Amino acid sequence: MSKILIVDTATKYIYLSLVIDNHEVQSIYQEGINNHSVTIIPFLDELLEQEHIGLQDLDEVIVGVGPGSYTGVRIGVTVAKMIGYLNNIPVKTISSLALIASSSDAEYVIPYVDARRGNAFITCFKQVNGKLDFVTEESLEQIETYLEQFDFTYDFIAEGKPNANKIIQSNLLQDIDEIHELKPNYLRITEAERNKHGNHD
């Protein structure tokens, strides 16, 4: 029996999935109003309750580490990090953009998380037999300019319930050797750091 929890809070949707023996037995994919911090533990409690198990019964956690909302992604990563640490179980990371992309069956998928003023955290995936691979690196881009480079058709999406089957078999999963090292993938240093470095130029 293997029990895997998948967590992602990097977008305005909260995603929680419980996969037991390769089948998604419970899941939540719900739009939030900046309240993932309030809902994540009640949702998680409910999910586990349905299967009559506790956090201590989990064998593995997969967490979306961004890019996405800084505050949002930290909620899910904090929770995954604590579960991994308390129960001494492996935590694997995956791109939050890959989670969005897994909802699509198109050959080319461009998922994005809005970053205001026409910008987005964005990337392009190629999908063969349900396996996603990066075509471009994840980056923060002006959406319209970014899309100009592609001359093939693609699915351009900001949301979609992740496909748990694809995720648990994905070759984009990354192991974390030391749980204390787990942190979000922000893609950018903070504005304060950028300004400081700018001043030195």
Add this chain to the structure above:
Amino acid sequence: MYVLGVETSCDETSVSVTIDGKEVLSNVVLSQIDIHKEYGGVVPEIASREHIKGITYVFDQAMKEAKIEYEDLDLIAVTEGPGLIGSLLIGVNAAKVISLNYHIPIIGVHHITGHIYASNIEHDFEFPLLALVVSGGHTELILMKEHFSFEKLGETQDDAVGEAYDKIARVLGLPYPGGPVVDKMARDGEEEYHFPRPMIDSDDFNFSFSGLKSHVINLNHNMKQRNEEIHIANFCRSFQEAVTDVLVAKTIKAKDQYQVKQVIVAGGVAANSGLRQKMKEQITDVPVYFPSMKYCTDNAAMISAAGYYKYKKEQKYDDFMLNGSSRLEINKEE
């Protein structure tokens, strides 16, 4: 009762285990101060990033030092506010995971009640009690008639004391955080300049420091314009005398009016040597307690202590909807 305390409201990641909020088994504090120093103040996004980096490590250290297992805990107390929202959410969610993982009840704690209860760790409260809470974000006089009952008598109408210190330090070209540096300089200085004591004679228990701050900044500016030499230590001493005169005068006024049995000074500015000395000199009829240094600045032992007494008073826990709140009143239940 083994009480786990969790504090992440600003730039310190801290976890503590106490027995009944009195016996401190561990109190681990991971401070980010060296990081924020470079920016002249706490940068909220950097603070959040540092909290999430250190969070499990701090829990691990605190539990190892306390030599107990998570299963042994009876209560989890976590700062729910006020503070930096991104920082608060990390502590709150980490604490909720422990609660869910081990079915241990959780209780949200107001940060200022933590600062107040820091004093009770070392000296038992005697009621009625007057607390002067002074920190980077707060300047308040609070009356307690019994455990976990707080009546706000007055507060700052503008800047907090610690904030004013940081500003003065910046203007004088001294490093962040300003409090300890200005305090240290003041010890070597004399009260050469006479600065105003805002609201010292007002009928209420409120404070105001922005006028004093502007006065100091303007004088500094004008002297520079006139190419006059500024004696920094004297400047610091004069500012500190003005601030502490007001704080002590209002504290004495409240002490007398409410006939308190004990005065405590809480929060980061309680570490100020000028304030300590003046309080002890001018209040001799009732004991005045200052927490030791390790309990003055943000730490989780004080949250554990406040959480224990909050539970004892209210006999109820929070549920998993518990959330962080950047603005939070000390008496939100009432």
